[in-house]
Amino acid sequence: MAASLPDYYFRVRDNGAFVFRVDSENRQRRLELDHIAVVKLRSGQIRPHGDRSLSPEDLRAIQDWIDQRQATLAARDIDDIHRAIDHLNLTTHWAQSGASDAQLEEITDQILLAMHDLRSVLVRKKADRLIKNGDDSKDDNAS
Template sequence: MTSDLPDYYFRVRENGAFVFRIDTTSRDRRIEMEQIAIVNMRNGEIRPHGDRRLSPEDLERIRAWMEERADLLARREVDDILRTVDHLNLTAQWAQSRATDAQIDAVTDALLMAMHDLRSVLVRKKADRLMKAARD
């Protein structure tokens, strides 16, 4: 099993990750995880842990992980929005077929305001794109 382990482990946190170097060469066959850096995805900062100096290989591997992570998060974000579209469709079906008057009253104002806000943003963004395309 230990031979299949990666050289680095990234413990994901809300805004990035803690980066560990994996060592499987200890005499007692234990897996050692040594923290080497902290990554901030928001500002792209890679901060060495403690007094450590990161090697060019460390930095290369961390930057590659950051690119992969950013791509993954972008794909998830789009997927979440597409799930929202599905959820809106399910909500419409629920409202039409199963919801009681009391349930409709409980959700109508919040849904209408959220949908109005979303529609306003989408229409404005689309108009901006169309105007920009017409200028170019």
């Protein structure tokens, strides 16, 4: 069993993780987790725990975890958006075919405000991209 354990364990928390070195090769033959660092994803900060110094191997393993974690979170974000689109479609169907007047009265203003806010942001971002892409194509034509 010990051979299949990873060298590091990352206890995920908001904006990062606590990093532990996994030790299963000790006298008592017990599994021990040695807290070696704290990681903050947004800033990319890796802070050794206590008075420890991290080896290049530790830093490489932590950076690999950061890269994988950021990719996982990005994939989750886009999946959440696809789910939100599905929920909007389901909500539309519910509003059209199954909602009572009381239920519609309860949620209509909130949904309309949220949709207006979302539409405003999407239109502004789309315009920004079109302007940026238009400037890029002008630069390409000038060359």
